[in-house]
Amino acid sequence: MYSYSNMTLEISLRPPFSIPRLFRADGDEPPKYHWAQPERKTQQGFSDQGGQSKKPQEPQKPKEGIRPLSDIDPNDVKRIRLHYEPQLVRSQLDGWIAQNHFVRVHLKSQRGRRPPEIFGRVKYCYPNDDHVHNVQEFQLFLPHKDGPPDTVHIHASDINFHAEVPVESFYLQVRLMLSTDEASEFKGREDLFWENGFAPQIADDYLELLDMDDRDHQSQPWLYVIGSRWLTTVPDERFDAILSKLREMLGWQKQILNYHPDWLPGRVKSLNRLLKLKHKLTPHYLTEPGNPQEAIDLVALLFDEMFLGNRSA
Numbered sequence: 001m002y003s004y005s006n007m008t009l010e011i012s013l014r015p016p017f018s019i020p021r022l023f024r025a026d027g028d029e030p031p032k033y034h035w036a037q038p039e040r041k042t043q044q045g046f047s048d049q050g051g052q053s054k055k056p057q058e059p060q061k062p063k064e065g066i067r068p069l070s071d072i073d074p075n076d077v078k079r080i081r082l083h084y085e086p087q088l089v090r091s092q093l094d095g096w097i098a099q100n101h102f103v104r105v106h107l108k109s110q111r112g113r114r115p116p117e118i119f120g121r122v123k124y125c126y127p128n129d130d131h132v133h134n135v136q137e138f139q140l141f142l143p144h145k146d147g148p149p150d151t152v153h154i155h156a157s158d159i160n161f162h163a164e165v166p167v168e169s170f171y172l173q174v175r176l177m178l179s180t181d182e183a184s185e186f187k188g189r190e191d192l193f194w195e196n197g198f199a200p201q202i203a204d205d206y207l208e209l210l211d212m213d214d215r216d217h218q219s220q221p222w223l224y225v226i227g228s229r230w231l232t233t234v235p236d237e238r239f240d241a242i243l244s245k246l247r248e249m250l251g252w253q254k255q256i257l258n259y260h261p262d263w264l265p266g267r268v269k270s271l272n273r274l275l276k277l278k279h280k281l282t283p284h285y286l287t288e289p290g291n292p293q294e295a296i297d298l299v300a301l302l303f304d305e306m307f308l309g310n311r312s313a
Contacts, residue, residue, distance in 0.1 A: 067142065067150040069107065069158070074115035080143050081119040086219040089199035091169035097122055097138055098129035100197035100300070102170040105140075105154060106163035116160075118142070118152060121197075121307065132159065132167045141307070148308055171199035174299055175221040177209070178202055182227040182259060189292045196300045198223075206234045209245050217252045223303060224249070225295050227259040228268050243274055250284045255302045259295055260288040 081104060088102055097103060104119045120140030127136060136156050141149035159166050174193065178186065183202050193200040201221075212220055226246070234242050249256065258271040271277070271286050279285045289295040 065151060066139075066153050069114035069118065069152060070110075072115050072118070072142070072152070074117075077115050077117060077119055077142075079145070083145070084119070084143070087173055087222060088170040089173055091171060093131075094165050094169055095132040095167045096130075096169045097125050097132055097135050097167060098169075098195075098197070099123070099125060102172065102197070103140070104168040104170070105158075106160040106166050107158055108160045118154065120149070120152065123151060132156075143307070171197055172223070172303065173221045174198045174200050174223045174225065176200055176202045176225040176227070176259075177206075177230050178204065178225070178227040178259070179229040179233055180204075182229050186292045186295075189296070192293070192296045193299070196296065198296075198299060198303075204230060204233070206238060206242055209249070210238070210241055212245065212249070217249070217254075220254075222253075222255055222306070223299055224254055224256045225259050225289075225299065226256055226271060228264060228270055231271070231274070232268060246271065247275060255306060256286055257295060257298050257302070258286045258288045261290045 084102065091101075099122050101122050102120070103122060104117060106117050107114060109116065118140060120142045123139040123141050125135055125138040128134075138154055140152050140154060142152050143149045171194065176183075176186065183204075186200070186202065190200050231239075231242070246256070256271070260268075260270045270288055272288070275284075275286075276282070277285045287298055289298050
């Protein structure tokens with residue numbers, strides 16, 4: 001456990017395969033992130049890392065609109081995976097397949113008739129979210145750079161179980177810029193992020209936002225939750241610069257929620273008020289979740305809209 005600034009943060013995950021560049025004022029200061037990934041055991045003895053047990057789903061037959069594996073260019077799969085890679089956090093349990101999680105699946109060779117691997121977001125899993133050895137079939141959303149994702153259908157017989165890691169599992173990062181009090185309100189609710197396929201990262205260092213620029217913003221998280229009380233902790237001499245950066249982030253199509261409970265006193269202003277954003281009158285208007293559950297639900301909704309409509313992913 002490391003203690004510094006006004007927050008005490010715990011790191012309980014092994015480092016993911018790809019972590020965005022960290023920004024801080026002092027090069028000797030550790031990053032101000034709090035990673036918390038709970039684990040639970042399923043009946044098969046595998047950890048679902050925060051997921052809840054679900055009733056077995058009915059098997060789905062491939063329908064029209066399913067893209068055959070033979071129609072997928074391996075180079076396209078690689079480009080898509082590299083595009084998403086900076087946004088992902090590697091799961092501690094490889095092989096876990098669950099709805100809304102990202103996976104990289106190594107496929108059996110068919111002499112060039114299909115790619116050696118497929119990457120995407122899990123749409124459906126039968127008979128249930130589980131370890132790959134207990135899954136009979138599943139469907140993935142295969143992202144596109146331009147346009148909505150395709151759907152591909154994977155059977156257990158398609159998977160190369162002789163690969164070193166047949167299925168790699170990932171979560172999508174969500175950055176939460178929160179004050180100490182705000183972070184305490186989210187404490188114990190991290191499970192709700194994990195089970196929806198998101199890796200919550202709690203931070204309080206405003207310099208991280210100030211250092212983001214046109215050259216590297218794409219490697220930074222797409223999803224942010226900004227606490228109104230966190231904004232009050234920004235030094236006065238940097239406050240206008242932070243507001244300017246948040247406007248830039250909206251222009252870069254970052255998806256931002258403003259955590260602003262209704263009971264806050266009037267002196268704590270919302271981001272909409274600070275940025276002079278008006279519903280239907282300005283290009284952007286931020287949703288203001290009033291509690292952690294609303295924030296989690298809205299993160300999932302925002303990313304679904306972004307991913308399925310490909311607005312910025």
